[in-house]
Amino acid sequence: MEPLYTMTITCICCEASYSTSRVRPSFKKASNRDTDFCAYYKSEVNPDYYVVRVCPSCGYSTTENGITVMTDTQRKKYYELFGSRWTARDFGGSRTKEQALESYKLALICGGIIGEKERVIAGILHHIAWLYRFEGNEEQEQRFLRHSLEAYVTVFETEGMSLNNAKLMYLIGELHRRTGDASTAVRWFSRVVNDKKIVDAAMIRASREQWQLLREQQSGFLTDEAVAIHA
Numbered sequence: 503m504e505p506l507y508t509m510t511i512t513c514i515c516c517e518a519s520y521s522t523s524r525v526r527p528s529f530k531k532a533s534n535r536d537t538d539f540c541a542y543y544k545s546e547v548n549p550d551y552y553v554v555r556v557c558p559s560c561g562y563s564t565t566e567n568g569i570t571v572m573t574d575t576q577r578k579k580y581y582e583l584f585g586s587r588w589t590a591r592d593f594g595g596s597r598t599k600e601q602a603l604e605s606y607k608l609a610l611i612c613g614g615i616i617g618e619k620e621r622v623i624a625g626i627l628h629h630i631a632w633l634y635r636f637e638g639n640e641e642q643e644q645r646f647l648r649h650s651l652e653a654y655v656t657v658f659e660t661e662g663m664s665l666n667n668a669k670l671m672y673l674i675g676e677l678h679r680r681t682g683d684a685s686t687a688v689r690w691f692s693r694v695v696n697d698k699k700i701v702d703a704a705m706i707r708a709s710r711e712q713w714q715l716l717r718e719q720q721s722g723f724l725t726d727e728a729v730a731i732h733a
């Protein structure tokens with residue numbers, strides 16, 4: 503069985519139908535995950551490459567979690583700022599990593615123009631950071647991790663303490679840790695661990711582990727420094 507299958511999408515912007523490829527669920531099992539949920543797959547096709555659907559006719563690009571209806575104002579703005587300059591291109595078949603990255607950047611541009619939900623924007627930014635991580639491009643990875651962190655914080659501030667925000671809080675802590683802000687990371691991890699209203703055992707455990715990791719890194723740092731002073 504082929505890992506990719508085709509599905510037909512109707513563009514919410516220009517109403518054209520087009521096909522986009524998706525990865526079959528049986529090929530989507532992650533063999534490993536980083537502590538910020540970045541997944542690694544055994545199969546040679548990376549499901550993350552096929553998250554964004556790009557309309558070949560008008561260029562409007564989004565994910566399955568994006569808005570489902572577009573207002574006339576949003577459409578007008580989209581054509582004014584981007585769509586009118588789009589030249590027909592097809593992202594429908596299998597994608598290279600460059601095309602995958604481009605599809606995410608298109609979704610980011612489109613999402614910015616039409617005012618997409620912040621949670622979707624955060625996810626797109628986070629995925630771009632992962633694509634750079636796969637390539638070992640640490641500078642760009644860090645840049646996009648910071649952008650996604652800002653977007654996740656906005657999501658948290660807008661949604662407040664709703665039921666399933668333990669995962670979001672953990673992730674905000676973890677992205678602070680990954681972008682070098684240990685003290686803010688600890689604040690978020692300790693919130694997840696100490697808030698009695700949070701019952702998500704997996705996120706409490708993950709927050710404890712990353713908090714512990716920071717403690718170990720910090721004590722390691724102090725020891726190195728002490729060694730340097732006494733040398």
Ligand SMILES: [Zn+2]
Nearest residue numbers: 513516557560
């Ligand atoms: Zn379209």
